Amino acid sequence: MSLVTYFARLLFQFREKSIQKFIKNPIEYQKDILLELINQGGTSEYGKRYEIDNIKTYEQFNKQVPVVNYEDFFPQIEKTLRGNKNIIWPGKFKWFAKSSGTTNDKSKFIPVSNDSLKKNHLKAGRDLLSVYLSNYKKSNLFDGLALALGGSKQLASYKNNKDVFTGDISAILLKNLPLWVKMLRTPSIDVALMPDWEKKLSLMAKITSNQNITSLSGVPTWTIVLIKEVLKITGKKNILEVWPNLELFIHGAVSFVPYENLFKELIPSKKMRYLETYNASEGFIAFQDNPDIKGMMLLTNHGIFYEFEDVYTKGICDLSKVKINKEYALLMTTFSGLWRYRIGDTIKFLSIEPYRILITGRTKHFINAFGEELIVENSDMAISNTCKLLSMSFYNYSAAPIFITGEKRGAHEWIIELENLPDNKKEFSKTLDKELRKVNSDYDAKRFKDIALKEPKTHFVGEGFFDFWLKTKKRLGGQNKVPRLSNNRKHIDDMLKYIKQFQ
Template sequence: MKIKSFLAKPFANYIYKQIKKGMATAVADQEQIFQQLIKNGGKTVFGKDHQFDTIKTPADFAKLVPIRDYEAFTPYINKIKEGKHNILWKGQPIYFAKTSGTTSGVKYIPITKDSIPNHINTARNALLCYMVETGNTKFADGKLIFLSGSPTLERVGGIPTGRLSGIVNHHVPKYLRSNQLPSYETNCIEDWEEKLEKIVDETINENMTLISGIPPWVQMYFDKLQEKSGKKISELFPNFSVMVQGGVNYEPYKAKLIESIGKPIDTIELFPASEGFFAFQDSQKEKGMLLNTNSGIFYEFIPVNTLGNEQPTRLTLKDVVVGENYALIISSNAGLWAYNIGDTVKFVSTNPYRIIVSGRIKHFISAFGEHVIVEEAEAAILAATAATGVRINEFTVAPYVAADKGKSYHEWFIEFEDLPLNMEAFAQAIDDALRTKNVYYDDLIKGNILQVLKITPIQKDGFKQYMKSVGKLGGQNKVPKLSNDRTIASALTALKYV
């Protein structure tokens, strides 16, 4: 046993015991965090604007602090950029995490001295839980890679600013620096395709034991490795034993990733965002990710069916139930208050509190009143691929509204690994599965308002070409699975399979 894996064992056991204790005190921890946040926030401009000195309970907070998205926070963010202190949190942020918003353009999310441990320690805790449960510590002695954004930081209002993954790269512990790939110079390359070539060159002959990243970009890395070597990933990296992933649902990418690797492999799912690191997979045996209930973040949960109300229902952790679809709302020691992060979650357990990410609030289709969400679309295509053996690489869905004659339908743009022998049958399989998941869609099909969905097959690497064309190739960028308009659909039509 080598020194790093040897030393990891006692530390892993210590942290694991702390996490297990936290499972039992989650509600109490949330209540304590709420009080701490209100106390500290009361000294800020935001706190004074919202009468924090009168807030005693989450119910008081809900009355005085409305749900906000990034656009509503921009006046406060602008004051921070002007160099002002104590705006959203004490002092000034130590970083801005720069991220692309769906409607906001570029967003600048504050990260403070108090909130940075949440981003750094959560991924570590996921790995330590894995070590304790499985006994696998050997990966700590090999080479580790995270396919991330550039660590190069600019300054906005005097505050270091960059992609979250690049910021976190600056906080990798010294004892792991010698294990980390790619090199800092390669990580700084902005062009994804050039960067990927360099990453392959730097890693193809190394003892890679852990690989981490968003599944579609990990697949691109694997494809390039196989192209250069002619070998499966497990042949290239025989000690590769753990894949860490997050950002999108793993299941649609799983079959092809496992095929590329050449054998089943342990995976650890994470739920990070620029606004906070919310959950992590703490067990290979249980479904879902453990909610980070004692890490400087106070959570509220809005049942999705009340989200459009003038006064939506705002629940705290003690009130949630298994199976309900909730919009995730956070207040944190980064200075975010009743902030709608745009993701929806479902609890798969309340003892302990484990969640799955069920979709994005803005990523849905309801052009005809069906309100299909990402979770339903992914479940439908997984059911169809499982039943037919068809393999896909990527997909997105948009509504097609018939202008004159004919009926409207959902158009599925799919990049196949191999085209189905019977495209109509495959479309019918997805349609049937979606009808079982969504009663409104089923009613629209039964009522002859919609016709069965249609598939537009996209050429090989078509989604890659699309993401490149909009400047979102690689890093932490993801293809939206559902749209309520034809913006993405119009671009993909030019990339259809001929």
């Protein structure tokens, strides 16, 4: 063990007792956070409007304060963006995380206060490393560098307001990281935040191919592209020939299930560990505390008060009332002035001792044109199983309904990007259909004898298709993601214009 790793262990060791406390007493910590949010945020303009400072219980909070979407809340955020103070939280905001847009605008601007940075984002990052080092006593994580593949939206002033900066949450975090963390990461901030993703990946590959990389963090799709670029430059067969001390990949943003086999090919080591995180612009919500256990541990003492909205009944409860395997839309109240805010994700609980969650999809990303209620969790699992059965690897996909017209029955239409195009396309389509029927009983019922749904219509495209499509929309890189499921044909009809050159 090097001196760096030894001192890192000492630094993180003090957090272990605190982590165990919130794991054992999550409800009490949630109550304390709610009261703290009420006491601090109640003095804001928004707080006074709903008399938040008079609230004493969760029941009052539930009745008095409205549930909001981004579109509902944007007028308050816009005032804050313009430099007004005490609108949604005491004081002014310097930072706004810029993330993928809504129906009203190209981008969302999520306020990020210094309180949230301290109590949530940075604290959760420390705790993730504390848990990891506690689990793996022989880890040499800090003997090398952490390669972080973040976003590309550099910090810029908002409409010439020099006191307000917008950009990717990763850019905001880079500006606020402790010095010792900056010293242990790569590449430089200038390279990490380059706006041109193609140039950035190429430069990152050149820089890091000669460094001792012990951990990776980022979105699986972009990490695969980076690893392949490093292999191309070095001429090596797998990444362990370049980074022999690589031991950890911290991933998030999309499900890892479909990419697992491909990562095992690129990193052929039984000692390699994979940890999932749920780290959004709005807050660091959960992380996988044990790679052998499915699901992520909900962070109940990290500056967020959670509520859970039943996807079907729309009933809302706090953490004490949640049920295992029930699907909820996640609501958050934070130290950045977000009040009962629908983040747009759906989750379910896999356990309650401790509270472990699984992201099941987006509130707007699903197909339910025929009552099949297909969510991203289903489609990810089905396509992953299909690829395993047929010994194939895929990069991405997008699916949407083919609506019933006249006597023509409905179906789902898929565009699937594979590492290699299948020799037997019909076999792939039939296998995918079977796997979808296995994971979703409603889909299975609608497929019975083709009464409501026909077999999926599939298009297969080569590597790079979805990156090309995102580029045509000026959305390549960062937090921009391919819409995997859509309940309308807006995206897929546009994608179909470009598929011939990738077939």
